[in-house]
Amino acid sequence: MKAWFDLYQQHTTLRHMNDREAANEVRQVFVRHSEEHYALFKRNASARLLEARDPRTSVTYTLTRDRAGEALTLDTLPEPTRRAVALKHARLTVLLRFDRKRDHLQELAVMLTGIRHDDTPLEFAVHLPHDLEEGKHPNGDRDGLGACGHAALHCHVAPTLDTEPKVRVPLPPLRPAQIVEWVLSQVVPTGEFEPAPWLERPRKI
Amino acid sequence: MREPGVALAGAIERDEGGLAIVTCPDLDLREWLVREVESLVSTSARAFRTASVREALDRPEHMALLIPVDEAEVVRELDACRDQALEPPRTQPIVLFLLRDGDGHRTLALEAPSAWSWASGSDVDPEQLAELDVEAERTVFCDETGEEPEAWLARWRGDEVPRTAEHYARAFWAFTLERR
Numbered sequence: 210m211k212a213w214f215d216l217y218q219q220h221t222t223l224r225h226m227n228d229r230e231a232a233n234e235v236r237q238v239f240v241r242h243s244e245e246h247y248a249l250f251k252r253n254a255s256a257r258l259l260e261a262r263d264p265r266t267s268v269t270y271t272l273t274r275d276r277a278g279e280a281l282t283l284d285t286l287p288e289p290t291r292r293a294v295a296l297k298h299a300r301l302t303v304l305l306r307f308d309r310k311r312d313h314l315q316e317l318a319v320m321l322t323g324i325r326h327d328d329t330p331l332e333f334a335v336h337l338p339h340d341l342e343e344g345k346h347p348n349g350d351r352d353g354l355g356a357c358g359h360a361a362l363h364c365h366v367a368p369t370l371d372t373e374p375k376v377r378v379p380l381p382p383l384r385p386a387q388i389v390e391w392v393l394s395q396v397v398p399t400g401e402f403e404p405a406p407w408l409e410r411p412r413k414i
Numbered sequence: 415m416r417e418p419g420v421a422l423a424g425a426i427e428r429d430e431g432g433l434a435i436v437t438c439p440d441l442d443l444r445e446w447l448v449r450e451v452e453s454l455v456s457t458s459a460r461a462f463r464t465a466s467v468r469e470a471l472d473r474p475e476h477m478a479l480l481i482p483v484d485e486a487e488v489v490r491e492l493d494a495c496r497d498q499a500l501e502p503p504r505t506q507p508i509v510l511f512l513l514r515d516g517d518g519h520r521t522l523a524l525e526a527p528s529a530w531s532w533a534s535g536s537d538v539d540p541e542q543l544a545e546l547d548v549e550a551e552r553t554v555f556c557d558e559t560g561e562e563p564e565a566w567l568a569r570w571r572g573d574e575v576p577r578t579a580e581h582y583a584r585a586f587w588a589f590t591l592e593r594r
Contacts, residue, residue, distance in 0.1 A: 229446045229449070229450070230449075232450075232453075233449055233450060233452075233453035234453075236419075236450070236453040236454055237453050240453070240454070240455070240456060240457065243456075244456060244457060244458070252456075253420070253423050255419070255423075255453065255454050256417070256419035256420045256422065256423035256424075256454055257417065257419060257420060258419055259417050259418070259419065260418055260419065260540075260544040261544060261546045261590070262544045262545050262546055263546050263548065263590055264545075264546070264548070265594075267590070268544075269586070269590055271583065271586070271587070274417060276580050276583035276584055276587070277580065278579060278580075278583075300579070302579045302580075302582070302583055304582070304583060304586045306586070306589075306590070316586070318582050318583075318586065320579040320582060321579075322578075322579045332578075332579065334579065334582070339589075369576075369577075369578070370576075370577035370578060370579075370582075371576055371577050
C-alpha cells in the first residue's frame, strides 16, 4: 500500500503553489492552443479565465463565467488533424480555488464535455477535491476506504459523470496547466500538442 | 462582475499601436500584473519589458511593457512624444503600468492631456475588478436557480443533482458564495 500512500502525500505536496503563477501557466496553455493553424480555442480564451477574489481569503479562477465551458474550435482544425479527433463538439471547464494567504490549491476541476461523431456523449473530468475538513465534509479529500481506489487527484472518463461504475483513475501530481494540456491531448492527439522526445531518440536494440 | 482578464485584454487591444494603462495596487502586485499580461498576449506581440519611453518608441512592432522607475517623468515624456508614436505607425501597443493613486496617475490627470487622450478608454484596474461582491453575486445566483446557494448545495451534497460539468461549476460557485 506504500505506493498509494506516497501518491496521496505527493498530491498533498502538489497543493502548495502560488495562485497567480498557476493561473498564468494555464493562460499560457490557452495562448499556445489559440495560435497557428491548429488552434483549439478562439482568441482571448486566456483572458476568459475569470479571477474572483473572495474577502474570506480564497481566490477562484473559472473558465468560463457562464458555466457552459469554453468551446473548442474542432471544426476549423486543418486536415488530417480534424479527422483524427473523435469528437465533433467539446467544451472545456476549468475551476481552481486557492487559499492565497497560504499559497495553497484547495480544489481543482478540469472537465471536458464532448459529443462524438455518432452523437453520443463523452466526459473527461479531472478532480482534486477540496481538502477542507469541516462539519459538512469531515474527511476532506479522503474519500472512500483507502488511497488505492480513491486517489485525491483523479480522473473520470465516461459517457456521463453519473455512468456506473464511476471509474476513478489516479493521476500523478500534475499542476493545473499540465492537467489542461493532458485533457486536450486526449481529444486532439497530434504530435504538435504532444511532442514525443523519444521519437527523436530511437530505442537502442 | 466584469471579467478582469477580458477587461485587461480589451484595454490592450482596443487601439492597435495605442497606449494602454494597467493600474496596480502596489509594487509587488505590479510584478504579477506584468507577468499576467505576458501570459495573456499572443507570442506574435513579441512583448518586452522596459523602463524607457525611448526604447518603447523605438520598437513599434513589439508590445512594450513600460514599467517606470519614475512614474511622473515617464508620463510627461509620453505626453511630449505622442507624435513620435504615429510615424512609423505602431503595430503593437505600449502598456504602461502605474500605481493606483500614484504619481503617474496624478501627472496624467493634471499635466499630461496628450497622453491622457492617447490612452483614452484603455485604462484598466484588474485587481479591483477581481474583487468579488458576494451579496450581488448571491442575488444573481438566486435569480438563476431560484434557490439560495446553501439550499442548492444541500441538494448537491445529498446527491440529488446530476453530476455534470455544468453542475460541478455551479456547485463550485455556490461554495464560493456560501455563508459560513
